[in-house]
Amino acid sequence: MFMSSRLFGEALHLLNIPRLPPLGGLGMGSVGMGGGSKGFFRPSHRCISLTHNGKSSAALELDFGNHKTAFRHKTARELLRGLVVLYACAIDPLVNHSYKLLTLGERVLGEKLLGFLVAPFYNQFVAGDSGKELGAVSRRLASVNVRLMVAPMLETDVGEGHDIGSLQGRVTYEGIIHHHSCNSCLTRILLASQFRGASEVQHPHLSFRVQARVSTAYQSLSTEGRVAAVATTAKLLAQAGKEHPAASSCVQALQPLILSDADAEELILSLPRLYKLGDRCVALGVVLAVDAEYTYTNPAINLLTLAMMKVFNCSSTPIIWNTYQGYLKRGRENLEHDLHVVQALGAEVGFGAKLVRGAYLERERSQAQLQGYPDPVNDTYENTNAMYDSMVKVMLQEVARKRDRRAVVVATHNEASVKHAAATMERLGIEPLEGSVVFGQVYGMAENISVPLAASGFLVYKSVPSGSMLEVMPYLSRRANENRAVLRGARRERQLLSEELLSRLSFFR
Numbered sequence: 001m002f003m004s005s006r007l008f009g010e011a012l013h014l015l016n017i018p019r020l021p022p023l024g025g026l027g028m029g030s031v032g033m034g035g036g037s038k039g040f041f042r043p044s045h046r047c048i049s050l051t052h053n054g055k056s057s058a059a060l061e062l063d064f065g066n067h068k069t070a071f072r073h074k075t076a077r078e079l080l081r082g083l084v085v086l087y088a089c090a091i092d093p094l095v096n097h098s099y100k101l102l103t104l105g106e107r108v109l110g111e112k113l114l115g116f117l118v119a120p121f122y123n124q125f126v127a128g129d130s131g132k133e134l135g136a137v138s139r140r141l142a143s144v145n146v147r148l149m150v151a152p153m154l155e156t157d158v159g160e161g162h163d164i165g166s167l168q169g170r171v172t173y174e175g176i177i178h179h180h181s182c183n184s185c186l187t188r189i190l191l192a193s194q195f196r197g198a199s200e201v202q203h204p205h206l207s208f209r210v211q212a213r214v215s216t217a218y219q220s221l222s223t224e225g226r227v228a229a230v231a232t233t234a235k236l237l238a239q240a241g242k243e244h245p246a247a248s249s250c251v252q253a254l255q256p257l258i259l260s261d262a263d264a265e266e267l268i269l270s271l272p273r274l275y276k277l278g279d280r281c282v283a284l285g286v287v288l289a290v291d292a293e294y295t296y297t298n299p300a301i302n303l304l305t306l307a308m309m310k311v312f313n314c315s316s317t318p319i320i321w322n323t324y325q326g327y328l329k330r331g332r333e334n335l336e337h338d339l340h341v342v343q344a345l346g347a348e349v350g351f352g353a354k355l356v357r358g359a360y361l362e363r364e365r366s367q368a369q370l371q372g373y374p375d376p377v378n379d380t381y382e383n384t385n386a387m388y389d390s391m392v393k394v395m396l397q398e399v400a401r402k403r404d405r406r407a408v409v410v411a412t413h414n415e416a417s418v419k420h421a422a423a424t425m426e427r428l429g430i431e432p433l434e435g436s437v438v439f440g441q442v443y444g445m446a447e448n449i450s451v452p453l454a455a456s457g458f459l460v461y462k463s464v465p466s467g468s469m470l471e472v473m474p475y476l477s478r479r480a481n482e483n484r485a486v487l488r489g490a491r492r493e494r495q496l497l498s499e500e501l502l503s504r505l506s507f508f509r
Helices: 005-014 076-089 092-096 098-109 111-125 131-142 167-176 178-194 208-219 223-240 261-284 298-312 331-345 361-371 381-401 415-428 447-455 469-482 484-488 491-507
Strands: 146-152 198-201 288-290 320-325 351-356 406-411 437-442 460-466
Touching (some): 076 092, 076 111, 076 491, 092 469, 131 460, 208 261, 208 298, 223 298, 261 288, 261 298, 288 298, 298 331, 320 331, 331 351, 381 415
Parallel strands (some): 146 460, 320 351, 351 406
16 A cells, blocks of 8 residues: 655645644534434434435435545645545554554653644544534534534553553552543533534443452343342432432442442442433433443443433433444344343333444453453454444334334444445334434544435434543554554545545646
8 A cells, every 4th residue: 555656745744734723614503413302313404315216215325435525524634634644543563552652752752742743643533622622623524414422531541651561550540530530521521512412431430340340240140130230220320319328328239239348339439420420411412322341341331321321311312322342242132132121121211322343352352362261252354244234233123113212323434334224224214314323433534434424314423532632642542553453444545535635636737
């Protein structure tokens, strides 16, 4: 793979260009997402009606190979920056050592100079760290009918500035940031509400080891036992929002979960913060999508997220959503299990799902090999594609059956999966603008998918990280490592970027 030689000199110059100033455009209100009788994501733009044999058929007309459509809202400088960044992200040694390079760069160059050097990467994938910067991004996306999904940077990992190489470093750090994480979440939720957007969070409330032990306790229960555990946790969560009872007095109430008193108390102490997040989202009309992590911590996340659904998803369309990973062999089983749990909690409880392929493949496989348990990840990429598409089908059938109580984000950069989902929506009679089904891609990538989808009348969101340079760059480094296959495989997008940039350069000849 080679970059056009006539672009190379421009690319070197681009690496020293700071953030572009905000551009004018549509007002924030045009990025609308609010409650309504036909679903939470009420659109603010009109659907382009496409027909096939006399019937609406936007799915059949989707074209993800038109560079003029995909990048019409981008400047030539932005196109060049995107091309350079995506090529850089396809270089394995650079991705492998990105965090070490960032750490060394900060120590040798200082924060300001390092920020200047990594600005192209930051500007490509991050929306900034203020309402003004998010507003600028919001207006740019609104010009092509795409919306914001704000992702606060809350997670940390081994080696990210805390006791490198030691798991205890992560445990201690997460114990310290409980309240900081909650406040950061609340700030991002408020920002998201200003742009009528959604918010993604990584679960910040339990230390890593307690998550693992709660996961083991929850996973060991029968399906009926898990329903009872979720119902009990939901009851304690609702109480925590009103009374703040002493944790020690609630330990026995966590049955049937079998936990030590210390672990039970830590779980209970997290509930007031969870209630505050859920309550704020309901008040502001912001969807809260909780991210999945590793198979050995996901059950604890599922327990608490399902409990939040029981408390906050009963009086309106779903506000609290959970994430399900298609790269797992049990991906569809996990989704169907939680749907069963929610159904058992009561017909009035709404269920929202964000469907992703997953980002922890290498970590999951190495952990399975180290601990001596079966590899939880699908054996082939084709198996993952089939699993993901089957999960999308399950959720779309649920939406068709209970449109006011089910909702889904189809979060993928895979063109075939997007077309499969759009065709399934059409077959099930789900109108793109009903609002219960939306598509999602990462900010700074997959414009050739997001823009045509939105132009055809589908609801499309960009997952937009928000935070300072120091907060975000370690996150981006880890995500680059976890998603190296996606970044390395973005050949089509690089090709389309090159074609669009060359077509604009040719115009000035």
